[in-house]
Amino acid sequence: MSFSTFSPEWFFGYDVALEFLFAIILLAVAIFAFRAYKLTEQKQLIYFSLSFLFIGISYIIESIFNYMTITKLNATICQAVKIKSVALFDLMGIYTHMFFMTIGLVLLVYMTFKVEEKRPLWLLLIVSLVAIFFSWNKLLIFFLLSSIYLLFLVAHFFGNCIIHKTANAFMIASAFFLLFISHLHFIFALNSSLFYFAGHILELFAYLLILLNLVLLKNEKKKRSS
Amino acid sequence: MKRKRDRLEIIHDILHAIKEKGNKIKPTHILYKSNLSHQMLKDYLGDLISKGFVEFNINKKGGKRYSLTDKGFKYLSDYYVIREFENSYGLN
Numbered sequence: 001m002s003f004s005t006f007s008p009e010w011f012f013g014y015d016v017a018l019e020f021l022f023a024i025i026l027l028a029v030a031i032f033a034f035r036a037y038k039l040t041e042q043k044q045l046i047y048f049s050l051s052f053l054f055i056g057i058s059y060i061i062e063s064i065f066n067y068m069t070i071t072k073l074n075a076t077i078c079q080a081v082k083i084k085s086v087a088l089f090d091l092m093g094i095y096t097h098m099f100f101m102t103i104g105l106v107l108l109v110y111m112t113f114k115v116e117e118k119r120p121l122w123l124l125l126i127v128s129l130v131a132i133f134f135s136w137n138k139l140l141i142f143f144l145l146s147s148i149y150l151l152f153l154v155a156h157f158f159g160n161c162i163i164h165k166t167a168n169a170f171m172i173a174s175a176f177f178l179l180f181i182s183h184l185h186f187i188f189a190l191n192s193s194l195f196y197f198a199g200h201i202l203e204l205f206a207y208l209l210i211l212l213n214l215v216l217l218k219n220e221k222k223k224r225s226s
Numbered sequence: 227m228k229r230k231r232d233r234l235e236i237i238h239d240i241l242h243a244i245k246e247k248g249n250k251i252k253p254t255h256i257l258y259k260s261n262l263s264h265q266m267l268k269d270y271l272g273d274l275i276s277k278g279f280v281e282f283n284i285n286k287k288g289g290k291r292y293s294l295t296d297k298g299f300k301y302l303s304d305y306y307v308i309r310e311f312e313n314s315y316g317l318n
Contacts, residue, residue: 036308039301042234042317042318044317045312048317111317159316160315168310171314213314221304224303224307
């Protein structure tokens with residue numbers, strides 16, 4: 001079983017491409033934040049960069065494993081490395097995706113606390129990972145937890161919007177709102193494949209907003225340099 | 227009462243002060259323009275010189291002068307973009 005199990009057949013391949021695109025956008029933002037950190041040494045930026053990096057890695061893993069499922073490459077690999085069960089191999093992909101996504105979201109939520117103390121971070125991480133990996137329905141708990149984290153982030157970003165009142169801040173708040181709604185859709189995707197498709201489309205709009213924000217910032221940089 | 231400046235803003239104020247004075251400024255002028263204590267300014271300037279944003283020169287008359295390097299100019303041009311990035315995500 002991989003995430004593609006929940007996909008309608010006509011969406012096969014498109015989800016792979018979309019997840020790869022999301023990963024590229026997230027990695028671009030992570031690199032931008034890291035460069036800003038090198039210049040300013042603001043700790044918030046390194047947490048931010050790491051969180052986007054981990055979420056980007058989770059999408060790359062999802063994309064790769066979905067691709068392998070669709071092309072039956074997973075069976076070939078299992079034969080080559082002598083893994084008896086293809087389902088077990090696919091599960092590794094799902095678990096790795098959930099692992100990295102959870103770490104990324106927890107880091108992002110921790111960053112919004114703006115505290116020096118590391119213990120809340122470790123507590124959130126441990127509790128989240130234990131809750132997911134020791135539950136009977138890991139996927140359901142994962143999507144529930146990630147929705148809660150995203151809701152928390154939506155509140156943070158809309159609060160930020162009220163403070164800064166810029167188009168960029170509103171774009172990011174809207175992006176995270178769409179991500180929250182998409183994760184709610186993935187909860188229902190466990191029973192209906194249309195929600196899987198809808199979730200991906202909502203994620204696409206969200207990440208396009210994040211990309212647009214980055215492009216506008218880069219254009220601003222070019223204007224100031226010239 | 228003016229809010230407390232963060233590190234990014236303090237460095238910007240120091241570099242901007244140097245740039246405004248035609249890229250050659252006396253230490254005391256930076257002190258007045260940057261609105262920092264002597265010790266804090268000394269620490270920041272030491273950090274900026276070690277990181278290659280600012281260079282320190284002594285002119286023919288023995289006067290001390292600070293000037294920006296290319297990296298320092300880049301910081302000033304990147305400052306507003308980084309600030310806007312931080313504002314977008316509520317990082318400051």
